[in-house]
Amino acid sequence: MNATPIKVLVIDDEPPIRKLLRMGLSTQGYDILEASNGKIALEKLAEDPALIILDLGLPDIQGHDLLRMIRGRNEAVPIVVLSSRGDEAGKVQALDLGADDYLTKPFGMDELLARLRAALRHQLQVQGERPVFRSGDLSVDLVRRIVKVGERDIKLSPKEYDLLRVLVQHAGKVLTHRFLLKELWDELTDAQYLRVYVRQLRQKIEADPERPQFVLTETGIGYRLRAAD
Structure with a gap:
């Protein structure tokens, strides 16, 4: 477990998904913030999460619009998008708007953890690019x-x-x-x-x-x- 837990903001309107992520990520030493809609997510940005997991299907703000808003406030934070199966156009749009990666629901916790680690490594590489x-x-x-x-x-x-x-x-x-x-x-x-x-x-x-x-x-x-x- 990390001495200083990495803070992850989970943005998803489905309580079972948030519970799954909370349980799975907490056991790996992550500190979890939760938002059930876009409005709460924007408020949680003030707590300076180191990673964001974003479900595109939110009830109040369209997922791609929220992604654009988040990027307007924080250009560096890694964002891993959760998308519906077969939503290829949505994935491409999310990546073009600044998402670092995506996962298709349903997903495995091991794969999610690997994608989060890769997103963090990418951020560190950009901040201090190794020769x-x-x-x-x-x-x-x-x-x-x-x-x-x-x-x-x-x-x-x-x-x-x-x-x-x-x-x-x-x-x-x-x-x-x-x-x-x-x-x-x-x-x-x-x-x-x-x-x-x-x-x-x-x-x-x-x-x-x-x-x-x-x-x-x-x-x-x-x-x-x-x-x-």
Whole structure:
């Protein structure tokens, strides 16, 4: 258990979900704040939560509007969204509005805990970006622009490196197609360009490009780089 518990704000209008999260997260040393609607959630922001779990289906404020409001008040706090099954467009919109990750209901507590840890690691990385990123056998030196898998040097084209650099800077976070296209080209570029470069990058850094361990696909949404170790 942490000496100073990490404060998590759970925003969900379903009492059974809040109880599940309260019990599951408390046993892992998290300090839980609860909000059953958007109005209460905005008030709870004054208690400075270190993480937010946000259900998009709230009774008073539309979930994406609330997400936009939270980001307007706090640009850095990690936000993990809970979404209904099959709500792909809603997930993409939430990520584009600044959510760090999403989970589809129903979800497992172990998966949620892993996503929360990844979101926290991503926040720490952004606040004090490390010059060398490591995840498993993959290492990326952002200062010297050196990429290795194990002891093997990986030669990347400029665009392949730019793609990997953006993924590294947001490791553990789901990046939408739109975000990556805007960062690497412009939003009008066909997403097929992105798929081509992701495929080329995987060919160079993955042991089995068909079963990637580093650059993970979020089907219909975007990509995620496995978080740092």
